[in-house]
Amino acid sequence: MKISFHSTVLWTDSTIVLAWIQKDPSVLKPFVRNRVGTIQNLTEVSARQHVPSKESPADIISRGIDQEKSKIVICGGLVRRSYKIIQ
Numbered sequence: 001m002k003i004s005f006h007s008t009v010l011w012t013d014s015t016i017v018l019a020w021i022q023k024d025p026s027v028l029k030p031f032v033r034n035r036v037g038t039i040q041n042l043t044e045v046s047a048r049q050h051v052p053s054k055e056s057p058a059d060i061i062s063r064g065i066d067q068e069k070s071k072i073v074i075c076g077g078l079v080r081r082s083y084k085i086i087q
Helices: 015-022 030-042
Strands: 010-012 048-050
Touching: 015 030, 015 048
Parallel strands: 010 048
Antiparallel strands: none
16 A cells, blocks of 8 residues: 655644754754754754644643543544655
8 A cells, every 4th residue: 555645744842842943953962953954854844833732632641631531532543654864
């Protein structure tokens, strides 16, 4: 089965992470610099979005919300993982 992806959106509830991704990687420490550089090379600026922590479905369990009683619907989906070596 072949799956095509037409767009990708990266969501984070961390404004610090968004600030890092907007910087020139050379001003960051090596660990962060390497990851930020990868994100910048592989994604468009418009694909990087902020979600308030209270609205992030990724944190639903840590907030103690009962999924059975919640109006939030979590749907399973396909996860595409690709790795590219950047030298």
